[in-house]
Amino acid sequence: MERKQAIVLLSGGIDSATCAALALREGFAVTALTFAYGQRHAVEVGRAREIGRALGVAAHRVIAIDLASMGGSVLTGPGAVPRDRGDPAAGPVPPTYVPARNTVFLAYALAWAEAGGASDIFIGVNHVDWSGYPDCRPEFIESMQRVAETGTRAGAEGRAPAIRAPLLAMRKAEIIRLARSLGVDLGRTLSCYDADAEGRACGRCDSCVLRRRGFAEAGAEDPTPYRP
């Protein structure tokens, strides 16, 4: 019997690395997809590659797309990444939101899943310890599932890929514990939106705040190099 196939969206952060490890534990042959989309923290692409290799994915595709020239985000253009915002989940959608990013990523994942015969797509979105991005909410994942059912040949034939977001309702501390139990090397992961070329984190953007809080709550040592 052929091994079952999954597509995993892999960014270089803790959540997607944990998703990849979960998919591998379930016995999937994993194709990791990583996007070089014009993000200022492009250093994450190399981290994603390292993580994929360390975990033992079957294939890894880095897809270059342009989500920068349209504008609309400080993550892909000028403007400051907010720091020291307090609780990242409070307040309006922050300027680090990239318009329709997860829609674009999942659209590609659907295409790759259908072309390669993958039955499952894993995405590491979370709506507990999160920044309030609309495309990390359960209702968004549900609507993309409906797209998988209506907009693909596989869906029309009753075998739409399942879009799975296993971390959706977990706290970051729980994800960190899960990652460790699965053998994910968290020292390779990078969360910071504003990391420097050596991968040193700022420690103060939303993503760093969530990461630090998670490690503290988990009672685990954060292996991240933070710059002074």
Add this chain to the structure above:
Amino acid sequence: MERKQAIVLLSGGIDSATCAALALREGFAVTALTFAYGQRHAVEVGRAREIGRALGVAAHRVIAIDLASMGGSVLTGPGAVPRDRGDPAAGPVPPTYVPARNTVFLAYALAWAEAGGASDIFIGVNHVDWSGYPDCRPEFIESMQRVAETGTRAGAEGRAPAIRAPLLAMRKAEIIRLARSLGVDLGRTLSCYDADAEGRACGRCDSCVLRRRGFAEAGAEDPTPYRP
């Protein structure tokens, strides 16, 4: 008052050109998006440019993406484009289907709409004189509308872009008549999946069959150069 903005997916074919003309008639400032996605009929990209210019779109973006390396379609890879199939709408999804193509296109359109403040997205899908592609069905458009509502900041704020498919239920002959009434130069449009470098059509693929039948039903002369 600022002019209202629309994104129009423009491929070089009759349907999307007609959509662009409809959006312009409604008074929208139109940004056309055309994808160079690895299609064998890449000559359509130049046609889309010509059509956009002739119609007077405000901006035109040609976005290079790779829907070829994943495989899964004779439109982006090896294998023959089917000819003389009779009714293109009969039978299973044909091998010219490109996995999740319209999902990817609409995902980009959502991103551009949100980043640029466009309120409407036009797509020229049709499920009457069509090839049976799942991502041309009304239920797919509805599910992408739900994605616009759940997966974008605009949607979270109650102003999701409207995804409009005004040709969905029209016959090709009706679309051709509409295009002519709107002043679309149909001589610039290209439908063929297998056009040669000079843009001469094969006359026998599904897309040519639908086009020829449409012109015949409309009682209009087809300006297409068909190769012998």
